Amino acid sequence: MNRYQQLAEEISLAINSGTLMPGSALPSLRDCATQQGLSMNTVISAYRLLEDRGLIESRPQSGFFVCSHLPQPQAPIRKTAAILQNAKEHEIMNMILLASRDPDYVDLGLATPKSAKYYPGEQLAKITASLLRKKSALVAQYALPPGSSALKEQIAHRGHRLGMQLDPDNIVITHGGMEALQLALKAVTKAGDKVGIEAPSYFNLYPLLDALSLQALEIPTHPQHGMDLDVLEHLLQGGELSAIISMPTVQNPLGFTMDIAAKRRLADLVNQYQTPLIEDAIYAELQYAEPLQPTVKAFDSEGWIIICSSYSKALAPDYRIGWIEAGRFSHKVKDLKFISSVAESKLLSEAIAQILKSGGYDRHLRSLRRHSYEQMTTIRGLVARHFPPGTKATLPSGGFLLWVELPAPIDSLALFIAALKHKIIVVPGQIYSRQGRYQHYLRISCCQEIDDRMIEAFQTLGKLALQQCATQSAAE
Amino acid sequence: MNRYQQLAEEISLAINSGTLMPGSALPSLRDCATQQGLSMNTVISAYRLLEDRGLIESRPQSGFFVCSHLPQPQAPIRKTAAILQNAKEHEIMNMILLASRDPDYVDLGLATPKSAKYYPGEQLAKITASLLRKKSALVAQYALPPGSSALKEQIAHRGHRLGMQLDPDNIVITHGGMEALQLALKAVTKAGDKVGIEAPSYFNLYPLLDALSLQALEIPTHPQHGMDLDVLEHLLQGGELSAIISMPTVQNPLGFTMDIAAKRRLADLVNQYQTPLIEDAIYAELQYAEPLQPTVKAFDSEGWIIICSSYSKALAPDYRIGWIEAGRFSHKVKDLKFISSVAESKLLSEAIAQILKSGGYDRHLRSLRRHSYEQMTTIRGLVARHFPPGTKATLPSGGFLLWVELPAPIDSLALFIAALKHKIIVVPGQIYSRQGRYQHYLRISCCQEIDDRMIEAFQTLGKLALQQCATQSAAE
Numbered sequence: 001m002n003r004y005q006q007l008a009e010e011i012s013l014a015i016n017s018g019t020l021m022p023g024s025a026l027p028s029l030r031d032c033a034t035q036q037g038l039s040m041n042t043v044i045s046a047y048r049l050l051e052d053r054g055l056i057e058s059r060p061q062s063g064f065f066v067c068s069h070l071p072q073p074q075a076p077i078r079k080t081a082a083i084l085q086n087a088k089e090h091e092i093m094n095m096i097l098l099a100s101r102d103p104d105y106v107d108l109g110l111a112t113p114k115s116a117k118y119y120p121g122e123q124l125a126k127i128t129a130s131l132l133r134k135k136s137a138l139v140a141q142y143a144l145p146p147g148s149s150a151l152k153e154q155i156a157h158r159g160h161r162l163g164m165q166l167d168p169d170n171i172v173i174t175h176g177g178m179e180a181l182q183l184a185l186k187a188v189t190k191a192g193d194k195v196g197i198e199a200p201s202y203f204n205l206y207p208l209l210d211a212l213s214l215q216a217l218e219i220p221t222h223p224q225h226g227m228d229l230d231v232l233e234h235l236l237q238g239g240e241l242s243a244i245i246s247m248p249t250v251q252n253p254l255g256f257t258m259d260i261a262a263k264r265r266l267a268d269l270v271n272q273y274q275t276p277l278i279e280d281a282i283y284a285e286l287q288y289a290e291p292l293q294p295t296v297k298a299f300d301s302e303g304w305i306i307i308c309s310s311y312s313k314a315l316a317p318d319y320r321i322g323w324i325e326a327g328r329f330s331h332k333v334k335d336l337k338f339i340s341s342v343a344e345s346k347l348l349s350e351a352i353a354q355i356l357k358s359g360g361y362d363r364h365l366r367s368l369r370r371h372s373y374e375q376m377t378t379i380r381g382l383v384a385r386h387f388p389p390g391t392k393a394t395l396p397s398g399g400f401l402l403w404v405e406l407p408a409p410i411d412s413l414a415l416f417i418a419a420l421k422h423k424i425i426v427v428p429g430q431i432y433s434r435q436g437r438y439q440h441y442l443r444i445s446c447c448q449e450i451d452d453r454m455i456e457a458f459q460t461l462g463k464l465a466l467q468q469c470a471t472q473s474a475a476e
Numbered sequence: 477m478n479r480y481q482q483l484a485e486e487i488s489l490a491i492n493s494g495t496l497m498p499g500s501a502l503p504s505l506r507d508c509a510t511q512q513g514l515s516m517n518t519v520i521s522a523y524r525l526l527e528d529r530g531l532i533e534s535r536p537q538s539g540f541f542v543c544s545h546l547p548q549p550q551a552p553i554r555k556t557a558a559i560l561q562n563a564k565e566h567e568i569m570n571m572i573l574l575a576s577r578d579p580d581y582v583d584l585g586l587a588t589p590k591s592a593k594y595y596p597g598e599q600l601a602k603i604t605a606s607l608l609r610k611k612s613a614l615v616a617q618y619a620l621p622p623g624s625s626a627l628k629e630q631i632a633h634r635g636h637r638l639g640m641q642l643d644p645d646n647i648v649i650t651h652g653g654m655e656a657l658q659l660a661l662k663a664v665t666k667a668g669d670k671v672g673i674e675a676p677s678y679f680n681l682y683p684l685l686d687a688l689s690l691q692a693l694e695i696p697t698h699p700q701h702g703m704d705l706d707v708l709e710h711l712l713q714g715g716e717l718s719a720i721i722s723m724p725t726v727q728n729p730l731g732f733t734m735d736i737a738a739k740r741r742l743a744d745l746v747n748q749y750q751t752p753l754i755e756d757a758i759y760a761e762l763q764y765a766e767p768l769q770p771t772v773k774a775f776d777s778e779g780w781i782i783i784c785s786s787y788s789k790a791l792a793p794d795y796r797i798g799w800i801e802a803g804r805f806s807h808k809v810k811d812l813k814f815i816s817s818v819a820e821s822k823l824l825s826e827a828i829a830q831i832l833k834s835g836g837y838d839r840h841l842r843s844l845r846r847h848s849y850e851q852m853t854t855i856r857g858l859v860a861r862h863f864p865p866g867t868k869a870t871l872p873s874g875g876f877l878l879w880v881e882l883p884a885p886i887d888s889l890a891l892f893i894a895a896l897k898h899k900i901i902v903v904p905g906q907i908y909s910r911q912g913r914y915q916h917y918l919r920i921s922c923c924q925e926i927d928d929r930m931i932e933a934f935q936t937l938g939k940l941a942l943q944q945c946a947t948q949s950a951a952e
Contacts, residue, residue, distance in 0.1 A: 090811055094811075097621060097814075100620070114617070116616035116617070118616070119616035121615050124615050124616075125608040125612035125614075125615050128604075128605075129604075129609060132604055132608075133605060136597045136600075139604070139792055139793075139795065140594070140597035141590070141592065141793055141794055142588040143788075143794050144576065144586075175651045175655075178818050207811070207815045208815045312818075317617055317618035318615045318617055319821055320619050320817070320819070335570075335683070338569070338683075339680055339683045339684045341651040341652055342654050343796070344796070345794050345796055346794055348821065348824075
């Protein structure tokens with residue numbers, strides 16, 4: 001990174017962390033150069049980059065100021081709008097999946113980088129190929145439970161970084177995070193049960209709960225602080241919930257990480273009411289800031305917390321190796337895994353174990369975090385610059401996902417359809433609630449490479465949104 | 477193969493196919509040598525081998541005769557014995573899985589060869605390694621539905637050999653055969669529904685049906701002719717079944733292949749009563765005799781037949797690549813796959829596609845069929861020689877599994893436990909029915925290498941069974 005880029009990163013961190021408040025003045029070019037011991041040119045380049053990202057703006061004869069038009073969204077008020085049909089949700093998903101296979105589309109939908117350069121693909125490929133050379137018999141051995149102990153040991157070992165004491169014998173290797181969630185739900189619920197989930201939640205939870213004949217109870221979730229624990233406690237007191245699903249660390253789609261006090265309280269509630277918490281930690285290692293915040297599982301004293309995760313997002317998207325540690329439900333989950341899909345490939349499991357052990361994963365994580373943070377910052381800037389006034393966006397604590405609240409008249413489903421016609425994929429907020437909460441929200445993935453096409457896509461999205469505002473105003 | 481081994485194989489084929497009936501005399505050594513144009517020594521070696529396998533016996537001053545103490549089991553009479561507890565079933569499974577990890581055990585439980593020599597491991601490893609070299613970016617691409625089209629085309633193409641016209645666009649790649657079965661059941665049933673299954677059936681079906689809150693209706697199944705279609709029709713007329721699960725080609729555990737007329741009738745029934753048939757074809761390509769018998773799906777005219785299969789048994793045990801073609805339920809299965817486990821590894825899928833395309837799979841299948849047939853023949857011989865008089869065994873049409881009926885006083889669960897103490901794994905019949913049908917049956921896997929330890933294991937099993945007979949008689 002050049003010196004001017006470094007400076008820009010430092011300033012954006014100060015802005016994003018709130019040290020530099022929206023509307024506040026930046027030091028003049030000259031003052032900044034003197035303070036930092038840099039040339040004027042370096043500072044000019046840094047300020048320009050920040051301007052391009054939409055983080056700061058120059059005001060004639062006044063200097064540079066932190067942009068103030070990206071406040072964070074508030075917890076939305078519960079709406080009584082028509083409940084979105086199940087069929088619609090899944091039609092939207094299929095449209096997104098279909099489009100994402102076409103390289104002509106700018107993909108702001110898929111929550112995983114498409115470019116191989118963000119992953120240690122070469123290293124993983126080499127490790128896998130070397131395993132194939134040295135132990136070709138591996139491919140001819142039937143994959144049986146309980147799965148690779150080398151991998152389970154690495155997972156338990158790495159759990160320490162997130163504050164967890166995991167028992168390798170309780171870990172079950174799964175077919176990605178999705179199977180882990182499914183096993184967890186099957187282990188602790190039966191048809192007809194109610195499950196408390198965050199609103200908004202990972203969109204694939206709704207069809208999963210449907211398939212298991214479970215009812216989702218949407219618990220209000222603050223974009224910065226997470227699930228409303230008072231509401232949760234009220235529901236637990238009423239004995240309404242058979243389980244809770246939460247993503248307290250780098251939530252999808254909100255990007256928040258609950259603070260430690262809240263995590264402790266969540267763990268205590270779960271323990272007190274003896275209600276299993278299914279903690280989805282798929283993005284937990286992609287927190288931007290180190291040291292990493294612990295998971296809620298770190299505060300689990302009685303085995304009521306089931307943690308699910310996967311290497312599909314952070315390390316090896318093709319391998320689909322996930323895992324679950326189900327505390328007091330571990331035996332049940334082991335049995336369920338056997339009837340769900342028997343076991344995982346030992347070849348792929350051992351390849352991942354090796355890269356974890358080698359330290360290669362840590363190096364990669366540091367670089368992936370930096371990349372995602374940079375892309376997130378740039379895209380927040382593009383949103384700030386091109387989207388209509390009144391647009392709000394989250395300030396994610398990690399990962400790839402930005403949650404954008406558009407001005408109220410805009411219908412994000414219509415915007416999604418219009419954007420698809422312009423070969424741009426975004427995810428409309430509608431699929432993140434069954435109660436019509438997010439009609440003017442968008443989820444934007446910030447992990448694809450930023451090039452001219454991407455920048456143009458944001459201009460187009462902004463124009464489409466403005467057109468909708470205009471049409472709506474005219475109609476009123 | 478030496479000439480004497482060839483002769484032995486020809487004679488065992490004649491015996492197993494019924495051309496040489498039990499009790500009938502073989503040509504004398506001299507006659508055989510003259511007829512076949514072979515040396516006396518060759519014929520002596522062949523007869524000795526057949527004797528070792530328990531297929532023929534020499535009677536003093538009379539010559540050689542086909543052994544007569546291995547009649548095939550009859551369809552069992554429905555028993556009223558206590559229903560086996562669910563917990564017990566799954567305790568047994570766990571005992572088997574635990575023991576099978578220990579190389580000190582003789583494994584007659586696992587229905588897949590353990591020795592890498594039966595699989596084209598080297599070739600598959602080379603293909604996979606070469607894919608990793610040429611396209612290392614593969615490992616960094618998120619695995620998304622609908623999965624590798626190269627593999628789906630190969631699957632559809634190979635379907636012709638089993639008489640099927642499969643649409644590649646309707647094929648969904650799954651995580652082994654177990655996920656395929658699960659998706660099929662989820663697509664066509666809801667909690668509380670009744671599903672018709674064969675008795676005996678693949679033991680893992682019971683816990684799967686439990687997990688989906690489905691009721692199993694056991695349909696009498698003849699060890700040679702398959703599911704009783706009159707009983708099935710009666711149930712269909714009564715509108716009792718939401719789905720049928722059947723394995724009409726090389727059934728697990730019975731090893732039969734339904735004849736073509738019966739398959740046609742099954743397809744017609746399914747069509748007439750518009751009730752989905754889930755056809756498990758995991759062993760269909762492992763039929764001993766060529767040309768291969770078609771599947772029931774080959775006679776599907778209206779898309780009511782869902783076919784499930786996998787390469788876990790026949791080609792790549794570690795990769796866990798299976799597939800499903802769900803006819804009129806294909807769209808539903810695609811959606812369900814996404815919420816079940818999203819997608820399969822493209823690396824592994826493409827590696828399998830390549831070996832299918834190269835012709836390597838066909839060469840391998842021919843050799844695997846020959847090996848399994850030889851091992852099956854040998855093990856039937858060992859059973860005939862060492863097990864108590866009155867023992868019956870199936871004559872499988874393919875695959876690895878022998879179904880053995882022990883004399884009535886023997887309790888196979890007790891025999892299973894006693895065998896485990898001698899470090900021998902067999903599968904007790906109890907887990908193949910919830911209605912106590914198979915208390916004195918055993919499933920024996922015939923795919924592990926036959927060595928002295930294996931031969932000794934059969935001597936031990938025979939002794940243990942005889943001891944049980946004696947104890948039972950003494951008690952009566």
